[in-house]
Amino acid sequence: MTIRIITDSAADYSAQEIARRQITCVPMTVSFGEEQLQDGEDLTKEEFFEKLLSEKDFPKTSQPSPTMFINCFEVAKAAQDIVIAILVSGELSGTVQSAMLAKEMVEYENIYIIDSKNATLGMRVLVDRAVFLREQGCDAKTIIEELEALRSRIRVYAGLDTLEYLYKGGRLSKGQAALGGLVNLKPVVAITQEGKVELCGKQIGMKHAFRQIANILEEDAPDVDYPVYFLYAYDKKNCVNFIQYLRKKGMDFGTPKLRGIGATIGSHIGTGAFGIVYVK
Known part of the structure; x- marks a missing residue:
């Protein structure tokens, strides 16, 4: 009896990362008009953003069907293995319900x-x-208890470079987006403890967005026993500038772990977004 770890494509792993960790990733569906693609299988992160920039249709993401999970679960059942499925927030998707x-x-x-x-x-x-705890020989109960304790300590903050996709996704009116563009508004968003995406700041200019997130970091003091990730959406420029800003402020997290995000969040925040993920 072994432990199978399953996640979904909202985790933004590459195919190589999935293979290296020996996990299973169930894909979301990304739709551009009538065209439906499996996130991470038919569509890489880079290809998604290229289509986002070039296609007239605004993309929609939908959760995996129950059948996709049944296929994974039946294989585990036949082998009498234990499944731990770590899935995207139930506030953002119906994946958990599936x-x-x-x-x-x-x-x-x-x-x-x-x-x-x-x-x-x-x-x-x-x-x-x-994955680490499984490699250490921990049982499922120990892994689940640690994940549940760790979950509430994870922090995600991101700064947006454009309001266009908030408007296209129906989160801003055309007038709000136009006005924000005129004053160079850069929203700062966070994922809340309940798993929702929440606006936590509106800054004029990217440096003010950097400053807001840096101030939060100073207050939180990230736990160095866990990795600190820097996220970017297609274009790394703002993310690299943010890292340099933090270093000037005396916050150096060593060799930066930059990771690109994909369709699930990328369709809402657009290109040029930057952010940081850490454990408080």
């Missing part, structure tokens, strides 16, 4: 579904911890 329905249909008790209450690199912190 997995719960699949568990009921498979009728196998050794399936544990964890709502990460997070997305993108915040999910990665939990998945990587689960």
